[in-house]
Amino acid sequence: MDNRYQKLISWVEDIKDRNHCSASALLILKNDEMVVEHYSGSHSNAEGALPITQCSQFNVASARKSYLGLAVAYAVHEGKIKSLDDYAVNYFEEFDKELLGRMTIRHLITHSHGLNEDENGTVYREFNAGQGWAYRGINVLMMTQLIKRLYNQSVPGLLHTRIFSPLGYKETAWQTDENEKLVKVICNPNEEATFTLGHSNDGTESNLHVSAREFAQWGNLHLRKGNIDGEQIVPKEVIEIATQVQSPVYKSEENPLNGAFWYVQGTPSLKSEIGDRVPKGAFQIIGVTGPTLLVIPEYNVVVAKMYNKRYNYEGINGENYLYYLREFSNLVADTFSE
Incomplete structure (x- = not known):
């Protein structure tokens, strides 16, 4: 292995130990x-737990949004969603029209929708759509359920037919x-670690488990704009919808930019998870259990x-977790810009 990669491996292992993780993997x-x-x-x-190998499947938590994002991009490309700027009220009849207001599909996939949910499950509006950015869960559930209605099958079912099966993925699944x-x-x-399983495999829960190899292959599918070994598995236009900036124009330059849930590097911003030395056009997805796909x-x-481990990077030297996410992506950028 090239010695220049050792710094990245050492960084991953240092964070693993400081965060009290029992497992880590790094594929490039x-x-x-x-x-x-x-x-x-x-x-x-x-004690006596199995060692991590190439077959080990990690819960990727919120990184599952990148899989939902591709399903949404398919729906736009195929006209099931006519435009990202369609009003959400035309797709979600079960919600109060005044609550949805002028919110669009674009707002839902870029965390600019302004909706939140209280502990009783009541959905309310935090801010007007497009006027801010907030990371919430209600938009993910809404879009997951919308895809199921539009295609009459779940997000996992749609992706299995179109991508997982053609590419031979055997280690990517919503586990129950x-x-x-x-x-x-x-x-x-x-306390002893536990399995993080769901009650269903319909994509509505945070129970997606992926091997590091297939996680990297998922990223490579997007890098190659859907073309793997000369075969166009996913239309190029679908990948572009998912990975190009789709965010509305914000008044604040601090807000991160998103594609279809992916974080996309535009002009580096204060709240971005991507480091400022990472080239424009890069995209990344992360999860609370520690996965990063850059x-x-x-x-x-x-x-x-x-x-x-849930909630990584918290409390390390009193620094914010955003610092560590940006630091890692900057280290990657430095490694390959030389």
Whole structure:
């Protein structure tokens, strides 16, 4: 292995130890070739837990939004959603029309919708659509359910037919049952890790488990604009809808920019998870359990990083987690810009 990658591996391992994770993985693809494949630790913090291998499947938490984002992009490309600027009220009859107001599909996929949900499940408006940015869960559920209505099948079902099966993915699934390939998640370092499973595999829950290899391949599918080994698995236009900036024009330059849920590098902003040294056009998705999938088209690079602990980077030297997310992507950019 090229010595220049050792700094990235050391960074991943340092954060793993400081965050009390039991597992980590780092895969890097450059020009379709795997230049780094690193696994460390075990499936849980229990004594005798299985070691992490290329077959280990991590819960990727909110990184599942990138899979939903591609389904949304399909719906736009195929005319099931006529335009990202269509009003949401035309698609969500179950919601109060005044609550939805002038909110559009674009607002829902770029976290600029302004909706939130209280502990009783009541949906309310935090701010007018397009006038701010806030990371909430209601938009993900809404879009997941919309795709199911539009296609008469779940997001996982749609993606399995169109992508997972043609590409031979065997280690990407919304899991409802325990099995030895699944990596457990640590919520409290002083307590034993647990499986993070769902009650259903319809895509509405945070139970997507992916191996590091297939996570990297998912990123490479987007980098290659849907063309794998000369075959156009996904229309180029679908990938572009998902990974190009779709955010409305904000009054504040602090807000991050999004494609269809992906974070996209435009002009670096204060609240962005992508470092300021990462080239424009790069895109990234992250999750609360520690996964990061970073794609840098300018360098033909895909980086898949995995951990297994909720709320990583909190409390490290008193720094904000955004600092560490940006630092890692900057380290990647520095590695490949040399």
